[in-house]
Amino acid sequence: MSTQLLAREGAEIEAFTALLRAHAATTREFNADLVADHGLTINDYEVMLRLAHAPDRRLRRVDLAEEVFLTPSGITRLLAGLEHSGWVERVSCASDARVTYAQLTEEGLEKLRAAAKSHVASIRILFSERFSPSELEALRDLLQRLPLAEGASCEP
Amino acid sequence: MSTQLLAREGAEIEAFTALLRAHAATTREFNADLVADHGLTINDYEVMLRLAHAPDRRLRRVDLAEEVFLTPSGITRLLAGLEHSGWVERVSCASDARVTYAQLTEEGLEKLRAAAKSHVASIRILFSERFSPSELEALRDLLQRLPLAEGASCEP
DNA sequence: GAGAAAAGATTGAGTCGTCAAGTATTGAGC
DNA sequence: GCTCAATACTTGACGACTCAATCTTTTCTC
Numbered sequence: 001m002s003t004q005l006l007a008r009e010g011a012e013i014e015a016f017t018a019l020l021r022a023h024a025a026t027t028r029e030f031n032a033d034l035v036a037d038h039g040l041t042i043n044d045y046e047v048m049l050r051l052a053h054a055p056d057r058r059l060r061r062v063d064l065a066e067e068v069f070l071t072p073s074g075i076t077r078l079l080a081g082l083e084h085s086g087w088v089e090r091v092s093c094a095s096d097a098r099v100t101y102a103q104l105t106e107e108g109l110e111k112l113r114a115a116a117k118s119h120v121a122s123i124r125i126l127f128s129e130r131f132s133p134s135e136l137e138a139l140r141d142l143l144q145r146l147p148l149a150e151g152a153s154c155e156p
Numbered sequence: 157m158s159t160q161l162l163a164r165e166g167a168e169i170e171a172f173t174a175l176l177r178a179h180a181a182t183t184r185e186f187n188a189d190l191v192a193d194h195g196l197t198i199n200d201y202e203v204m205l206r207l208a209h210a211p212d213r214r215l216r217r218v219d220l221a222e223e224v225f226l227t228p229s230g231i232t233r234l235l236a237g238l239e240h241s242g243w244v245e246r247v248s249c250a251s252d253a254r255v256t257y258a259q260l261t262e263e264g265l266e267k268l269r270a271a272a273k274s275h276v277a278s279i280r281i282l283f284s285e286r287f288s289p290s291e292l293e294a295l296r297d298l299l300q301r302l303p304l305a306e307g308a309s310c311e312p
Numbered sequence: 313g314a315g316a317a318a319a320g321a322t323t324g325a326g327t328c329g330t331c332a333a334g335t336a337t338t339g340a341g342c
Numbered sequence: 343g344c345t346c347a348a349t350a351c352t353t354g355a356c357g358a359c360t361c362a363a364t365c366t367t368t369t370c371t372c
Contacts, residue, residue, distance in 0.1 A: 012282075014296045016279050018300045022302035023183075024303075046176065068180075126302075131298070139299075143174035144178075147180075147181035
């Protein structure tokens with residue numbers, strides 16, 4: 001009891017610490033692979049994936065930012081790279097001159113497909129080595145509760 | 157079936173995506189608070205916490221790096237900041253001139269205590285709002301399986 | 313015990329993302 | 343229909359971290 005200078009215990013803190021470490025470990029690994037094999041960061045990949053699943057393969061930049069938990073300026077800079085490579089195009093909006101869509105190009109979709117192949121396989125291996133199907137589900141469900149309600153804080 | 161251009165499904169991928177989002181959301185929040193209230197990043201905090209719990213409140217820089225999942229150069233730079241602020245001191249090792257310890261100063265310990273107060277409270281609130289004690293334990297146990305065996309890959 | 317490999321740590325260059333401030337456009341109130 | 347706040351986005355300055363290269367010291371091998 002006296003050796004403990006500072007409270008580290010507490011299930012909440014332990015869970016959060018585990019989250020930090022799990023993220024650092026997995027992200028570092030996957031990101032390195034993705035960069036080495038395809039020249040994409042994890043965030044590049046996640047952004048392109050969101051676009052691929054969106055109607056017309058395009059999304060407003062703000063919405064994209066929210067989905068991948070980046071700031072608006074972060075999205076601007078990330079997209080600048082993808083636009084430069086030709087994976088994503090800027091499309092202006094007819095009804096609102098303020099918004100610019102980010103649209104995945106055909107080349108971008110091909111790129112994403114190629115990257116997904118190895119990336120998805122790596123994830124599958126790492127996770128299925130460590131968890132049973134039901135544990136996987138439990139982990140996902142628990143983690144999905146964490147993000148703080150997006151854009152919906154109080155509406156009476 | 158035809159609307160799905162790319163496989164997103166798969167419990168492994170969903171779990172990993174949830175991990176990314178959970179980390180981004182919580183980290184952003186806690187880090188902002190910590191920086192605003194105490195001028196420390198989450199990593200600063202985690203490093204000081206590890207030191208506080210280590211024998212003599214000191215650790216080799218390599219070991220520290222491993223614990224918080226930073227590269228050696230990352231640790232050098234992070235510690236440079238803490239040394240500059242006086243929270244951490246460099247201590248050279250008598251038996252091996254290559255190693256330098258990072259040692260938490262008395263001021264550093266005080267600083268850490270002050271920061272812990274609000275930081276720990278924030279974490280507790282966020283997590284206990286969302287999880288029961290048994291869920292918290294489950295989450296921690298699942299997450300702790302993820303970091304890829306540290307330094308122990310193959311020893312016959 | 314001399315030379316080669318390994319281990320601890322730092323540095324330079326570059327990337328990625330943040331915050332704060334700024335521009336432009338839209339829409340609501342009077 | 344004019345002002346004023348809110349929204350969408352960009353930019354400049356900066357911070358945190360990475361990789362690759364380097365330096366020093368230790369340890370292994372013969």
